[in-house]
Amino acid sequence: MLVDMDYFYAACEELRHPEFKGKPLIVGNASANDKTRGVVQTCNYEARAFGIHSGMPLSDAFKLKPDVNYLESDEGYYERESLQIMAMLRSYSFRMEVMSIDEAALDLDGMDYGEALELAKKVKKSITERFGLKCTIGISSTKTYAKMACDAAKPDGLLVIEDSQVLEFISGKNIGKLPGIGKKTGSILNGMGVHTIGEIAKLDPTLLMTKLGSFGIEIYLTAKGKDPSKVIEQGAALSISRERTISFRPASAEALDKMLHTLADEVWDELNKQGYWFRGVSLKVRYNDFTEHIKNRSFSNNEGSKELIYESAKKMLEGVEKGKRIRKIGVRVFGLVQRKGQKTLA
Ligand SMILES: [Mg+2]
Incomplete structure (x- = not known):
């Protein structure tokens, strides 16, 4: 089960600045009186409606929506919220991996999909009731497929991809939807004539190994429905x-x-x-x-x-x-x- 908080920094800010709720809001890394430099760290969905997205230079974001609300990020505050959310999530699984400040993978080994779905509903409810925040949850047989399910269900979603549905779910997707494939790997694969995840599965794994090292083998297995990723318990991301x-x-x-x-x-x-x-x-x-x-x-x-x-x-x-x-x-x-x-x- 992959739990990912929706537009986390901006959502945390909406909690203590209710006046911004329902209005476009950007959280960025520049101070409010020098906000043309720096980048968008997170923005809410009202801001996304104007084409603003995280990673975008703030100057570009203000061109799209000159009067968008802006706050300088306060990472200490988001981390305090995150610690409490993670502590709550930890109570649902004996093995949990904190993937980032707003994302965790829970190992639900031993549960069937029906039980996992019930648990996910409970988790979504608790996050809303206790923290006033929204999250999206993906459930599947492995961490990577659960993450892809989660990405596909954003925002405020819940998606279960059972074992038998995995190949159909991933094969037609663009390679960029596979976690870990960024611009660089993407362009290497495009250069090999590969655009969808299904096409990775048809490649010769030794060729992938030559081009991308062990990561090539990982994505080959993932594309074939044999994702090797595991939930690894550690506190390193906290x-x-x-x-x-x-x-x-x-x-x-x-x-x-x-x-x-x-x-x-x-x-x-x-x-x-x-x-x-x-x-x-x-x-x-x-x-x-x-x-x-x-x-x-x-x-x-x-x-x-x-x-x-x-x-x-x-x-x-x-x-x-x-x-x-x-x-x-x-x-x-x-x-x-x-x-x-x-x-x-x-
Ligand atoms: Mg998130």
């Missing part, structure tokens, strides 16, 4: 982060250091509140030209100390490009592991 915008003049080294202390404190407080250890720290720096510098450091053990968050971030900050003006700085902990003896927030 994270907690805090960030600060530097609005006016460039920050001094001392000011940046102070900011790191504050961010580490805040992340640490949230970790305590949520009851997690972490296995990695990441530092994000956004420059004035909107380019970003992201560095990660992973640990082999579950860690829990404010000093470690600060020290790691500090070390990573030393590696940033000197002379470039920093506009935003963020600290994230990831690879979250539930502390023993603490209940989840569900």
